[in-house]
Amino acid sequence: MSYQVLLTPIRQRFAPFALMRLGRCHTASYGKVIDFNGSKWAQLADARVPDFFTWAQRTFATAQLLLCFEFEQRFVVVGWNSAGPQCHQVLSWSELEPWLVTLNRISDFQPRVYYWSKTTALEKVVRKLWSDATEFVDWPKHMNNINVLPKITDRVHRMLQVTITLGLAVLLLWFWPATTQVVDDETDLQDKHHYYELTDKPGAAAPLLKFDAYLQSLLSAVSGWHVQEVHYRQGVLRYGMHREGGQLSDLRHFAEQSGMQLMSSGEQTWLLRSVTLPAIVSTDNGAQLSNSLPALEHLQDHLDDAIHLLVPRSKLNFQPPQKFSDWHTRVLAIGFEHSFTDDLLTLAEIIEGLPVRVLEMQYRVNKSQLHGFISIDVYGAPSR
Missing domain, CATH: 3.30.70.60 (Ribosomal protein S6/Translation elongation factor EF1B)
Structure with a gap:
């Protein structure tokens, strides 16, 4: 079981109303507008899910980023590069590796990679694709204090x-x-x-x-x-x-x-x-x-x-x-x-x-x- 938060650029002016129109188009009831490198992006979801992307923006100051953290027996995957947000998902273990492989194959995506898990299995998968990946040991104290996407x-x-x-x-x-x-x-x-x-x-x-x-x-x-x-x-x-x-x-x-x-x-x-x-x-x-x-x-x-x-x-x-x-x-x-x-x-x-x-x-x-x-x-x- 996984969920995906749709990330899409929207126009600068009247961004909240553009978000409402997109919500109707994609039958998404939850979402918000975020600022990314001077442009507006919409986040959309059909459930009240944690807003990991906004939290990541506040926590990591880097032009290209990939996070892969264990969360409630699943795995958060958040990433961006200079072109914009790349993903905002929570995946099961069986879905995780194919997604990471796909992200690794993006030619202009060379992120700083952070990971965390209770087991060593995630570390092996991540380091196989990005050998310089870093463990983010502070994740457990953050994981339960992240705001959800509003209606x-x-x-x-x-x-x-x-x-x-x-x-x-x-x-x-x-x-x-x-x-x-x-x-x-x-x-x-x-x-x-x-x-x-x-x-x-x-x-x-x-x-x-x-x-x-x-x-x-x-x-x-x-x-x-x-x-x-x-x-x-x-x-x-x-x-x-x-x-x-x-x-x-x-x-x-x-x-x-x-x-x-x-x-x-x-x-x-x-x-x-x-x-x-x-x-x-x-x-x-x-x-x-x-x-x-x-x-x-x-x-x-x-x-x-x-x-x-x-x-x-x-x-x-x-x-x-x-x-x-x-x-x-x-x-x-x-x-x-x-x-x-x-x-x-x-x-x-x-x-x-x-x-x-x-x-x-x-x-x-x-x-x-x-x-x-x-x-x-x-x-x-x-x-x-």
Whole structure:
């Protein structure tokens, strides 16, 4: 009895969707996209089998490789050369030698060969074909800690959901229209400074919540890692990561691809991301500003009703208001226990477009449940 993992090159763009099409074509339910020498390859299988190829890429830094290891009374055979992956199979003893002979006859395949077995029979077969083969004595401690190939539809459905639900967050953060205008005289400069707090100072809360959910959905695809805590303050979003057998190199690669900074002390690992949020009001005209703000007490009532109704696991704490000539403001701390990412997205929908600035966000993640708080400044017009 053997199984074979199909390895085939695919196009760089939209690789996960190419993987899904190949899965349907080959009736394969499991697989993933891998990077090999700057190109994309698909791995496909009809069973949830160990992903030996990805493990080999992380473990062996060589241009040409052949592995032949005993695994659960069968034999793993993994190999590649500069042209690409050559095989990813698990074979019975009777199937093993014909496969090795076939690989040995490939003219441009001159690999570094590693083997391991409980018996000497495998060593004799391998050394007959590659006399300089090396025994990999560390194999037993690795063999039970290799990730399996994921279900193809799980990854693709998650990407589709993230793209549809949260793609707007990226647009809001990167393509938010600028509201700053050039001013020429001293009066204009004074007016500009007076309304800077609302019109130019960044901090709109809804885009932050959406972007946080977007990043967490991407981080969930990094094998062997999960988000343990989230902090935001003064334009910096931080993720405390918990390792569950993951490789630091995978997390570093994710950080490089997503514009994040990796900080690790051995005991703690953090991902940091600077976030430029839009201003909370889109006008810098004083008269328009005074007329556009809702009354603070009406805004407070709306938030209290909507959040209690739609995010019932949250607790609200309004601080005493601060009063200025043209507006009033008060801090609202929203605490949540046993909540989920969907609750944060619901909160984002509630405060979308309202004059609300995020001050701080801090929560822990335990088995997908969120425990923490978000603190916001709520701006409104004086009561009329």
